[in-house]
Amino acid sequence: MAARFSSLRLRALFIKEVLQVLRDPSTILIAVFLPIMLVFLFGYGVSLDTSAVKLGLVQQSGGPASLSLTSAYVNSPYFEVTQSNDKDALFDDLTAGRIRGIVTISSDFDRLYASTGKPGQVQIITDGSNPNTANFVSAYAQGVHAQWLLSESAQDDSARSGGIQILPQFWYNTALTSRNFLVPGSFAVILTMIGSLLTALVVAREWERGTMEALIATPVTIPEFIITKMTPYFILGLIAATICTLMAAYLFDVPFRGSIFALYALYAAFLLPALGQGLLISAALKNQFVASQVALLTAFLPAFLLSGFIFEISSMPTWIQAITYAVPARYLIPPLQSLFLTGNVWELLLPNIAILLGFGALFFILIFRVTKKKLD
Amino acid sequence: MAGPAFATWPAWARMKALVIKELLAMLRDKKGRITLVAPPILQLVLFSFASTLAVENADIVYLDRDGGTATAEIVQRIQGSPNFRSVTRVASEKAMEKAIDEQQAIAGIYFPQGFTADLKTGHPVPLQIVYDGRRSNASQIVNSYLGQIAASLNLSLAAARQGNGLRAPSEIVPSNAFNPNLEYMWFVLPSLIAMISAITTLAVTAQSVARERELGTFDQLMVTPLRVHEILIGKSIPPFLVGLLNSTIFIVAAVFIFDVPLRGSLILLFGAIVFYLLSVIGVGLFISSLSKTQQQAFLGTFIFITPAVLLSGYASPIDNIPFWLERISLANPVRHFIVIVQGVFLKAMPLMEVLANTVPLIIISIFTLSAAAWLFRHRME
Structure with missing residues (x-):
């Protein structure tokens, strides 16, 4: 029996995955065009500011x-x-x-x-x-x-x-620009999209095309298979996150008051459960259309609706609030908005990063359980 | 298949065969069947309950350097309001800052020393409130709630000072047309018909050709006697039926489960739905013929549907977006159809207004369908 990890196999498989991603012209679309378009849309197209x-x-x-x-x-x-x-x-x-x-x-x-x-x-x-x-x-x-x-x-x-005259002060966003919180909030949606939606298709694709059978016949182990599937999308996710951050800071003038290190730690911590969820869906369902619809429903829509990005979680019915605790994006948005607008609020950053890593670990355990190297 | 005879079949019979094949491909396995029904229903639940911009259950902290009756009165009024969940006293400025930084409270009220005594003089008394600007939208709404509490307290204070000789020389009477109690569901459900039927229809259309390409069965389809336009029509009918079924289910659910009033003409609504679905199918076929893999088709679906939903006037009003983007959004079928579906449901929108919003749909569908047909022919060579 082959060893659990072999650097040679890992390298070969990794090269295969990277080539597959790079040869597909849609990769550029995913890592570059998509974040630009979405940040643009959220920056210009969605405004909760009170206009006339x-x-x-x-x-x-x-x-x-x-x-x-x-x-x-x-x-x-x-x-x-x-x-x-x-x-x-x-x-x-x-x-x-x-x-x-x-x-x-x-x-x-x-x-x-x-x-x-x-x-x-x-x-x-x-x-x-x-x-x-x-x-x-x-x-x-x-x-x-x-x-x-x-x-x-x-x-x-x-x-x-006479009487009381309220003097309101809006901390961290004195001009009350909704863009300042919508743009960082939209990163949760963008990273979920790259992390979960696209990876939801990658394992199902191997099953659908029959190339999974070819892989099963090789000595590749499950951990090697999963790591090499994940890594290219992890890198794409970080590239997209970088583009998003630069656009927020330079195009939309959203202030950035935290540390870059904390920001990337948070991005990385969020990409793990996002990728994990996508791969889990893909490995469990083995059908690209079904996987894409499930990813849309369980990853993208919750990141959009149940993360507190536009709609206040505390205003939702209690049973919906209970569901939001299972949405990873919920733990990304408060520390992310704080890194931009407030600074390093460690009391927000560390617990949320820990929770995101916990979600990531959970998804990967589940992936190992559903991915079997055998044919039905 | 009956080999050479197939070529001699009339066009409608060949298309019928293709439609049956497409329907079978879609409905054959259990997962696929569930995917056509379950997601729209889950979306309905998620959107209708989660997408509220109202602010309830807000958490407030306050710092009391006053200790007087006015402070107690304000705290009590906040506690009595259904919009607030908790009003917690903190001991220092630092604690207030921490509560806001860590998002345990959305606002902090600072009652200065002598607040109650100053109020009794009848002079204006400033009251400082800090808000979490990271949630600037919710903060502003909370600010308006607190403003109302202060205003009503001011009025009773003034009345107390003057011995009740106060008469308001003017009063304002607000009312809401079409939706007197501002039921949020009455807004959400009609909009959902527009969004969910577009998402499902587009997903099914975009995947259909891409799937055949990826699996290699597209070449087999090309060597059949089916003409290009016959393939296109055959590929369009199943998503059209899916979209029609979805919108019908939602209309029925809106009226019978959620009690949304349907005041306008159902015929006008379905007339608009036909062109709405056609315009979306055109986009779907366009994406599908551009894509070599299902992943690409899925990506294309997304690149279209996200802006279409965001710029539809549902998540934020069209009036709020910049002029140039508003012009671009005129090409968005969802934007036009949302006006129709909300208008027919709640406003009994008259024929001319429905037509005025259907014409753009017709233009968009002619454009997208012909673009798809052109690309389809073009890509085959």
């Missing part, structure tokens, strides 16, 4: 109070206001999605505002078909109104301007 929302405004009154309220809306940086007297036409725009809300200042607004009876009414209708935007429009339309009310009354009623 299109708002329709109907002013049925014409007095001084309603005019000054109207200009408060027009001057608000949160809204891009279209004024119209035709409420039905504005509602058609709301249906078509051309505007996101309608503010109506009623015809008796000025009369009621001046009198001491009922208050003058302002109505705000949002486009509820998108709840996030609707919440935003509703909150900011009310905010503009409250601010206007305060400034109107401040002249004659000093009591109203």
Whole structure:
């Protein structure tokens, strides 16, 4: 029986895998083009920053109070206001999605505002078909109104301007640029893609093409087989991570405040479970189409949805939160964002690296168990 | 196969034979059958429950140098709000900094000495709150929650000072059209129909030719009397059926399981689905004829679907992206179809608006299908 490891065999097999990766033109696509495209997309295409929302405004009154309220809306940086007297036409725009809300200042607004009876009414209708935007429009339309009310009354009623005034400070991202956390967060998605999705196909491919049988006939041992399958993709992953990091720092001006050493330790620690998961899927399923779909579902989508990258984990239902503990990307994102924006927060870095290595070990144990050198 | 007779079959019969072969290849083994049904359902569950941008269960720390009633009142109001999970007192600035650095809390409130006494004077009193800017989106939302608590406290303080003679001269009445209670599911489910049917349809189409190439059976297909356009049509029908089945399942699930109102015309919706699927199949065939291996086809699928989903207006509003990227996203079928499917479901979108969004789909599908056909012929020589 052959020894468990032989440097000669390892080298031969490694050369075979490297050649296979290099000869495939899609390799360049994976290691270079894909990270560039994805970082670009997340940097430019996804923004949670509050930009001006299109708002329709109907002013049925014409007095001084309603005019000054109207200009408060027009001057608000949160809204891009279209004024119209035709409420039905504005509602058609709301249906078509051309505007996101309608503010109506009623015809008796000025009369009621001046009198001491009922208050003058302002109505705000949002486009509820998108709840996030609707919440935003509703909150900011009310905010503009409250601010206007305060400034109107401040002249004659000093009591109203008193009270608590919150002075918020946003640490580590003072300008509140969502890009600063979305771009590092997107690396989790990109590395999962290279690590899990592409490796999910590599062992299944050998089975499908029948070359696995040829490999089985050689004295190659399982550990040699797995190590040589993994290494080229590990290197591709590190190249991609480097490209991502450089783009974040130089194209998107995301600050980097941690140490490079810690950063690469984290990348390497994350690539192990990512590659492990892909290889496990591939070894267990032996069919490329099925493996690709399973990898998509169990690796890519969780990295995108359940990692806390865009959507807050603490806001999810409890049973979904429980699932997120099994998603490796969840442990990458907080230390990664901290390395960029805060610095070396060891209390975040070390436990998360340890957990990622634990996941990696678990996947590799499972791979050894499912990879058998025999034919069914 | 009936050898020479096959060549004399009418075109439709030859295509039918190919379609049957494709369907058999797809449904033959158990794993393959499960793959067509299970992933869309899992995606439905994941997306619909996980993709919320709301912030609940936020953790707050505070440092109390005041010890007065106003501080206690604010802490109590935060504890009473459903948006917060915990409000923990810390002993020092250092502890507050540590809690935020290690992401144990999203915000820290600093109540200065004399806070309660200052409030009683009726002057403005600053209250410093620090947030974790690494989660700037969630931080801003938490800031707005805390702002509401402060505003309502200010109002009751002012009322107390003035002896209740306060009348608001104006009030604002918010309401939400199409979705009065802002049910998040009403937004998610229609959008999911667009995304999941595209993902499945594209994956099936892109793999079909690439698989034959990789296994070498493509050459066998080429020596049959099937003409190129017949192969293309034969390869398109099974993914089309898969996409149609998926979207139908989701429409039924949205209406009957998740109680999303379907207010518009189902006929208009299915009319749009046909062109939506065709445009996606065109992209799939294009990727498939470019790929030599399934791994390449899978990669191509990804390179298309990731931007298509990201630039669809689902994850972040189209209005937020730069103008040049917004122009590019006009070529994205998912973007147009999401408007239609949300509009038909919630807004009872009228015919003209549906048409206005279907025309781009028709143009995109003509373009992608002819590009695929051209490439297919081109690559065979």
